Amino acid sequence: MNAPESSTARSTTAVGAVRRRTVVDALRRGAVPESGLDLLATGLGRFEQAVDEELDTVAAGGAVFKAVRGEYGSGKTFFTRWLCERAKRRTFAVAEIQVSETETPLHRLETVYRRLTERLTTASFPPSALRPVADAWFYALEEDALADGAGEDELPQAVERLLTARLADVSRHAPAFATALRGYKQALEAGDEATAAAVMAWLGGQPHVAAAARRSAGVRGDLDHFGAFGFLQGLLTVLRDAGHSGLVLVLDEVETLQRVRSDARDKALNALRQLIDEVHSGRFPGLYLVVTGTPAFFDGQQGVQRLPPLAQRLATDFTTDPRFDNPRAVQIRLPGFTEESLTGLGATIRDLYAEGSAAPERIERLADDAYLADLARAVGGALGGKVGVAPRLYLKKLVGDVLDRIDQFPDFDPRAHYRLTVAGDDLTATERNFAAPSATSADDIDL
DSSP, X not given: OOOOSOTTOOOOSOOOHHHHHHHHHHHHTTOOOSSOGGGTOTTOHHHHHHHHHHHHHHHTTOOXXXXXXXXXXXXXXXXXXXXHHHHHTTTOXXXXXXOXXXXXXXXXXXXXXXXXXXXXXXXXXXSOOHHHHXXXXXXXXXXXXXXXXXXXXXXXXXXXXXXXXXXXXXXXXXXHHHHHHHHHHHHHHTTOHHHXXXXXXXXXXXXXXXXXXXXXXXXXXXXXXXXXXXXXXXXXXXXXXXXXXXXXXXXXXXGGGGGSOHHHHHHHHHHHHHHHHHHHHTSSTTEEEEEEEOHHHHHSTTTGGGSHHHHXXXXXXXXXXXXXXXXXXXXXXXXXXXXXXXXXXXXXXXXXXXXXXXXXXHHHHHTOHHHHHHHHHHHHHHTTTXXXXXXXXXXXXXXXXXXXXXXXXXXXXXXXXXXXXXXXXXXOHHHHHHOOGGGOSTTTOXX
């Protein structure tokens, strides 16, 4: 979550109960909400115009690459989910992928594509939305064929002609994508659900699809690194014709590349460079590609600077006052939290919580701004004074330990009955690195 503009932010509009509960439940777990992020997005206003302009560019058939930098706790995941939520309201499909050495190595683009299809979501369908999107595409082809004057008897042939025409560019690079789509449609028409599902899994890049299903669809083998770009082109074509404005693809936590073997790291950095070049070359119309990472990844010798051509493509001037950062630049930075901005975020959450509480006045009185500031100082102290990494833990403690108790117990007073306790189980690995051992017990932190 990015820093709010005011430490005394207040809710000004009524919020639906379901959206409020979704946000509060996620914060109670110490997680970034999957939706409703506009309720917390104070401070992101300076990015709105640039993001909307870039989404317009992509919707018009262009492509955009964006790098988001920020220290741990600065709100990178929040920013990208806010962007994705904004995109879905504009009929984009979105997919968020966590880059990791074991699960999703960036240098294996076939695995990245597979994770994309597994995480693909739209405003109407949760992950994986691949099959509903394909079904909507075939329906759109039939509607277009009928609009062109095709009769019922001619419909299959007319749909086949449209399929061939619209996948012509893709077929030059990945003919198997169009072939598999035809095989999927034929299996559906034959009532063979098992084969249809298997072929759709193959289209999604899944390995080990039954050989019989692959033979039935006329395809062979599994998707490889070099075929992944072609399949991504095919997916973008299908999304566009199915009525979507484009695809927002987020590659989160690319800084993990710094911890892999040097040969794998070099391959991954080169794969990222290649992806950026393909986006800028126009190969992926309808793609908004976002990567997130820490400043150390973008500036350090174990990250982007290890590959000079990649460093050149991402070069952005951050020597000026952060107030004058260019939100249209290829790389943008998120400011870290301060004690004041963290308190302001707490006030936003408190007011959101109170709006759905049976005792809003008690919540606002007992969790006033002064208490929220004290809690922010205490959580920052438990993390070695690093307030910038505290938002997740702060909001988890505020909702789960303070606001829930005020809401449920009329005689609970957080100043009298609560002392902050930060146990090892409360912390992520990164937060544990910052935690001050002498400030993790209830007796050491005074509110």
